[in-house]
Amino acid sequence: MSGFEKHRSGAVIATFAVFEADLIRSLCFQLVELLRDEQPDPAEHLDPLEALFNFSGPVDEPEDPVLLRLFPTAYTEDPEAAGEFRRYTEPALRTAKERNVVLVIDTLEDAGLPMEPEDASIVIDVELDEPSALGWLLAFNDLRLAIATRLGVTDDDEEFWESLPEDDDRSQAHDIYEWLGWLQETLVAAIEA
Structure with missing residues (x-):
């Protein structure tokens, strides 16, 4: 894989080995699952106009x-204001984040990524227009935040990560x-090219 590049057509392109594409898809599936976890859609039983004006999102911080x-x-200094802000913004933010990771999944599958890749020689060619490239960029950002949070990555901790044995999960x-x-860096460079 050589990263993302700008094609002369203006599209952003990349070629992934099948295991790379499958890894990205798997991470995206995990993030979608987390975003949907315990999030019933309060608007699912409302008519479309009622749903448009439904602001019944969560007020508490996620656990x-x-x-x-x-x-x-x-x-952080005003829990009531924080709860109100969360109630009005979190549902739309969840939907947008989910839409971005689903875009990545759909793009990879539309490019030929099989559900259960068995042939390691398969390559997946991805071609993104500008809106899709921005969606991928946002999805990569969220995936990295999720991994960094689970691992406890902090600034200036490279020495710790370099000291771990390669077989450490x-x-x-x-x-x-x-x-x-x-x-993400190659995608930003391709978008800006």
Whole structure:
């Protein structure tokens, strides 16, 4: 995989080995599952006009640290204002984040990624228009935040990650985190080119 590049047509393109594409899809599925976890749609039984004006989102911080990182508290000194802000904004933010990761999944599958890849020689060619490229960029950002939160990645902790043995699961997860960061950087460069 050589990262994302701008094609002369204006599209952003990348080629993934099947295991890379499958890894990205798997991470996206996990994030979708987390975003949907225990989130009943309060508007599902409302008529469309009622649903448009339904502001019955959550007022409490998420218990899961990843969700809290993805949906941070806006007003740390004012719990009531923070709850109101969360109630009005979190449902739409969840929907947008889910839409981005589902876009990545759909793009990979539309490009030919099989549900259960068996042939390691398969490559997946992805071509993104500008809105899709921005969706992928946001999805990569959320995936990296999720991994960093689960691993406890902090600024200036590279020495710790480099000291872990290669067979340590945390080291492997950190490698994926770094790889997604590299993909994100190449995508930004391709969008800006």
